[in-house]
Amino acid sequence: MDKFEERTVHTETIYDGKIIRLEIDDVILPDGKPAKRELVRHPGAVALIPITDDGKLVMVEQYRKALGMTLLEVPAGKLEPGESPEVTARRELEEETGYSCGRLEPVTTFATSPGFADETIHLFAATGLCKIDNPAAGDEDEFVELLEIPLEEAVSMLDEGKIRDAKTAFSILWADRSGRR
Template sequence: MNASHHRKFEEVTLRTEPIFQGKIISLQVDTVQLPNGATATREIVKHPGAVAVLALTDDGRMLVVEQYRKPLEKSQIEIPAGKLDAGEDPLDAAKRELEEETGYRCESLRHISSFYTSPGFADEILHLYASEQLSKGEANPDEDEFLELEAITLEQAQAYMREGRISDAKTVMAVYAWQLYKLTGSF
């Protein structure tokens, strides 16, 4: 696609009103001019980005953590993940988050995909990596993180998805990437 095709749908920002500035996210309301000349407002969440790791153990299990997710008012089972610090390289952040949440270290990571989590209202991009060369260390979660580590089989992961215990996009995508990897040998 050429650049003019992308501009065909462009919404030009006329005004930005900051609403909230938090530790992790900020919220703004943009007034935009639509392609047909009309104006509209867009509520936008700004996020620094995040990383997640599909970590596979020597015996063919995926490392996951269970934690309570307040917006959902329930616990979820997810792959290790976390937000990028300002200016942090996603690869370094992925290694850091893996060790903090699980206690496992990895020498190398393979990039699977980077994707926007909710482009209708947020600019958060998530970088998904995979690692198979893990060494056990000691977990060091953030002081406000309460996690329980589990190493699960693909069949357990699929059952957790059916039960709704795994239902976030990054972990669902990781399970499908793992299934593809088991079938084809590549992500």
């Protein structure tokens, strides 16, 4: 048992949607006092670091309603029930970019917002990219523009504050530090 673990005594689901479930947990803290926790339950997701043979990072630009702005991001998507992260990664790569990959390398799994959400993202590097003639269609409510950006430029964009998405920042730093040029 973790010395800081909070024991849940009651869970109330207040919303169960298509992507997330919202819960309020009554917990007992390590010192024995009660507290409430507002939690977002998410099925998890994957993100990809697709790197072309000439060292360009394949990225997507899309509007994010929660922030009210368009962001430049690495391709990503949520896990479907019963789907492994590897299968999700290959599916999302094809749907969002029109590429398949010769090699899919697990990089890490990380928590996105552990203070209130259980979402984890499984991050993969995708190399040996090959354009697909008739790729699977993406989500009908998702509008993205594909960009191929030299890694050095992506690093500069990160340094200049032009990249605002955490999974993308992490991905660019990993690609740069691992020598994927």
